Amino acid sequence: MKNQGSTGLKNPETPKGVLVAIGGNEDKRDELQILSAVLSLAKAERKKIEIITSASLHPKEVCKEYYQAFTKDTNHSVGLMHISTRKQAFDVQLLERITAADIIFFSGGDQLRITSVLGGSPIEKEIIRRYHQEYCVIAGSSAGAAVMSKTMIVGGDSSEALRKGTIGVSTGMGLIDNVIIDTHFVERGRYSRLMEIVSMNPNNTGIGLGEDAGIIVEDGCILRAIGSGITVILDGTHLKYTNVANIDSDEAIAIENLVIHTMVHGYGYDLSRKKYLKPEDLSKMDSNKREENKNENK
Numbered sequence: 001m002k003n004q005g006s007t008g009l010k011n012p013e014t015p016k017g018v019l020v021a022i023g024g025n026e027d028k029r030d031e032l033q034i035l036s037a038v039l040s041l042a043k044a045e046r047k048k049i050e051i052i053t054s055a056s057l058h059p060k061e062v063c064k065e066y067y068q069a070f071t072k073d074t075n076h077s078v079g080l081m082h083i084s085t086r087k088q089a090f091d092v093q094l095l096e097r098i099t100a101a102d103i104i105f106f107s108g109g110d111q112l113r114i115t116s117v118l119g120g121s122p123i124e125k126e127i128i129r130r131y132h133q134e135y136c137v138i139a140g141s142s143a144g145a146a147v148m149s150k151t152m153i154v155g156g157d158s159s160e161a162l163r164k165g166t167i168g169v170s171t172g173m174g175l176i177d178n179v180i181i182d183t184h185f186v187e188r189g190r191y192s193r194l195m196e197i198v199s200m201n202p203n204n205t206g207i208g209l210g211e212d213a214g215i216i217v218e219d220g221c222i223l224r225a226i227g228s229g230i231t232v233i234l235d236g237t238h239l240k241y242t243n244v245a246n247i248d249s250d251e252a253i254a255i256e257n258l259v260i261h262t263m264v265h266g267y268g269y270d271l272s273r274k275k276y277l278k279p280e281d282l283s284k285m286d287s288n289k290r291e292e293n294k295n296e297n298k
Contacts, residue, residue: 017131017138019175019217023183023209023229024108024142028069033265034214034227035069039076041137041216042102047076050101054083054117055109055143062107084113089121098126103137106144108183112154114147115172124173131175138175142183145209149181150174153197161192165249169197176217179205179271186210186230194234199244199255202236205271215263221271224282225263233261237274 018041026034039047051066053059059082067078079097083089098104104127106114118124130136138148146152152172160166169180182194185208194206207215213229225231241256261276263269268277277285 013220015132015175015220016134017136019131019148020137020139020214020226021145021148021181021207021209021217022139022141022214022227023145023185023211023231025184025187025211026141026214026227027212028065032069032072034212035066037214037216037226038103038105038137038139039070039074043135044102046074047102048100049076049078049103049105050081050097051078051105051107052081052083052114052144053107053109054081055111055113055147056082056107057109059107062109066105066107083117083123086117086121089118089123091123095122095126098123099130101136103139104130106138106140106147108142108144111143111147111152111172112170114143115152115170118173119171128173128175145183145214146181147172148175149179150177151180151197151201151204153180153182153193156193158189158191158193161190161196162253163250164196164244164247164253167193167196176220178203179207181207181209183209184211185232186213191232194232195255195258196244196253198234198236198258199239199242199253202239202242204236205274206232206234206236208232208234222277222285223263223269223271225267226265228265231263233263233269233276235259235261235274 020038051063053062056062063080070076070078149172152170154168154170156167180197182190194208198206210229213227213231216224238257238259243254266279268282
């Protein structure tokens, strides 16, 4: 993940799109802080939104909630894609809708339903292509957020975590690399299971998204916290010791010097520099970026 996010300058490998990962149970009725932020990121006045409910067993109910939220103030175009079979993942008409969408939104449910249906399909490839090559917004809640990372948590009880081999992982969509995203993080006490995964690969940054909490991911590495909830960052860069490679399955894991940060609305984190960003840091970055854009347009 190469980037010069601290200056606003991009290299050719920097994604042109924006990600919004949400921890689940976000406000869909009242202030709509997170969902309004999703809408504001898309540049079109009347947004084309495609809601992919592959993870859910109740797609109509899920889509109804999001439709009401996304059209509360403006008559945006909202479409439902309940892609539940591999055949549908190769459907040309659905693919055309993905190409035309301003916002692609993945609902919650089971993230394995997303990857097992969409993995390697034209629709998944087009979502990845658009994120890297075009400006578009790709958002997801709960399972829809967990699937964004290359390494994806797929199961494991928090009460059994920090014992080797108790947390299941699989391959996600890989929109963002070198991170592991967990959801409903604070409310379901999932610290231990994310600690276990980071201890096995300290190069990965753990991102624990609480409920009604989210992050906007810009330039592939700059995280901005949004919502009323809490986002937790687990940084394994400074890990001094772990016994995970030398113990048997189900034995307890020892970890020394795992760094933990918490973020609330208005704070951020630079994944490329492993740097915590206060509101004044983000404000300075925004100011620098505006100045650079201004100079480029002269």
